[in-house]
Amino acid sequence: DAGVIQSPRHEVTEMGQEVTLRCKPISGHNSLFWYRQTMMRGLELLIYFNNNVPIDDSGMPEDRFSAKMPNASFSTLKIQPSEPRDSAVYFCASSRLLWEQYFGPGTRLTVT
Amino acid sequence: GNSVTQMEGPVTLSEEAFLTINCTYTATGYPSLFWYVQYPGEGLQLLLKATKADDKGSNKGFEATYRKETTSFHLEKGSVQVSDSAVYFCALSDGSSNTGKLIFGQGTTLQVKP
Numbered sequence: 001d002a003g004v005i006q007s008p009r010h011e012v013t014e015m016g017q018e019v020t021l022r023c024k025p026i027s028g029h030n031s032l033f034w035y036r037q038t039m040m041r042g043l044e045l046l047i048y049f050n051n052n053v054p055i056d057d058s059g060m061p062e063d064r065f066s067a068k069m070p071n072a073s074f075s076t077l078k079i080q081p082s083e084p085r086d087s088a089v090y091f092c093a094s095s096r097l098l099w100e101q102y103f104g105p106g107t108r109l110t111v112t
Numbered sequence: 113g114n115s116v117t118q119m120e121g122p123v124t125l126s127e128e129a130f131l132t133i134n135c136t137y138t139a140t141g142y143p144s145l146f147w148y149v150q151y152p153g154e155g156l157q158l159l160l161k162a163t164k165a166d167d168k169g170s171n172k173g174f175e176a177t178y179r180k181e182t183t184s185f186h187l188e189k190g191s192v193q194v195s196d197s198a199v200y201f202c203a204l205s206d207g208s209s210n211t212g213k214l215i216f217g218q219g220t221t222l223q224v225k226p
Contacts, residue, residue, distance in 0.1 A: 004155075031212040033212075033213070042216075042218050042219060043156075043201070043216050043218075043219065045213070045216075048212075048213060050212075055213075056213070091155055091156070093155075093156075095212040100146075100158060100161065100212075101156075101158070101212060101214060102158070103148075103155035103156040103157065104155050105154060105155050106154075106155050
């Protein structure tokens with residue numbers, strides 16, 4: 001079975017540009033989570049979905065961030081406009097069994 | 113609310129030394145407890161889990177026992193290897209939702225020297 005797939009693995013962009021991160025969860029999983037990891041703030045939960053419905057987006061830092069899950073096999077996290085402080089590693093994770101999350105390899109975002 | 117507290121790192125050990133990484137939690141109800149490991153440049157991987165009091169989770173020589181009386185889930189390994197160098201995260205299930213949300217500790221970096 002393929003694990004959680006994220007793309008791109010690395011993204012370098014200029015301040016003000018739109019950034020879209022993509023995630024394909026493990027087939028059959030019904031919950032999907034977006035995290036951000038930085039040295040300063042550690043691992044932060046941004047938003048999570050259950051059965052494609054956003055359940056809690058209280059971790060989304062501001063309106064520049066948005067996330068969608070149009071179907072069970074795809075989700076996006078969009079930042080518009082991007083800022084240097086958005087530089088981080090963004091992880092997607094999915095789960096089926098209660099509480100056991102499987103993480104993707106992450107997208108390393110650098111905003112200059 | 114639910115929370116997890118881990119010992120601060122980095123923890124630096126010589127190869128074959130005994131490892132303990134402390135983890136304590138605050139939670140209502142009966143959460144499940146987890147240890148995740150993150151190797152450099154990778155995502156988090158589930159290392160072990162325990163779903164009820166007195167359960168012992170184990171994997172790859174690591175083990176942790178769910179202690180409800182002390183609200184702890186300390187990670188131990190009898191003899192660490194250089195390849196165990198990574199960041200270790202303790203986590204618990206958030207009982208306020210039924211969607212698999214986890215509460216993570218801040219992570220503890222382990223460095224094993226040959």
